Amino acid sequence: MSVSHLSxxxxxxxGENTNLGCGFITCNYDGAKKHLTKIGKNSFxxxxxxxxxPITLGDEVYVASGSTINQDVxxxxxxxxxxxxxxKEGLAKRFIKKKD
Numbered sequence: 001m002s003v004s005h006l007s008x009x010x011x012x013x014x015g016e017n018t019n020l021g022c023g024f025i026t027c028n029y030d031g032a033k034k035h036l037t038k039i040g041k042n043s044f045x046x047x048x049x050x051x052x053x054p055i056t057l058g059d060e061v062y063v064a065s066g067s068t069i070n071q072d073v074x075x076x077x078x079x080x081x082x083x084x085x086x087x088k089e090g091l092a093k094r095f096i097k098k099k100d
Contacts, residue, residue, distance in 0.1 A: 015041030021065065023048040040075060
């Protein structure tokens with residue numbers, strides 16, 4: 001298993017030769033209980049991905065970067081969970097605070 005910098009892997013079973021990208025986290029605590037994340041061997045988990053436990057990913061799974069996965073993925077599966085980008089022109093000024 002390879003865990004890149006700045007990742008959180010709690011309450012997880014990770015198979016051999018599985019790569020966890022930078023910014024990967026297991027979302028294992030629901031406020032009352034901790035839950036298990038299982039990821040099989042020879043899998044690739046892209047950067048900035050989250051697994052919402054309890055969840056099981058099989059062997060040789062590929063998860064696209066930037067995905068939040070909340071359903072099991074069978075062996076050999078490709079998982080992607082992203083919305084399309086929406087850009088609202090001129091709206092940033094409502095959110096960016098200027099220093100006085």
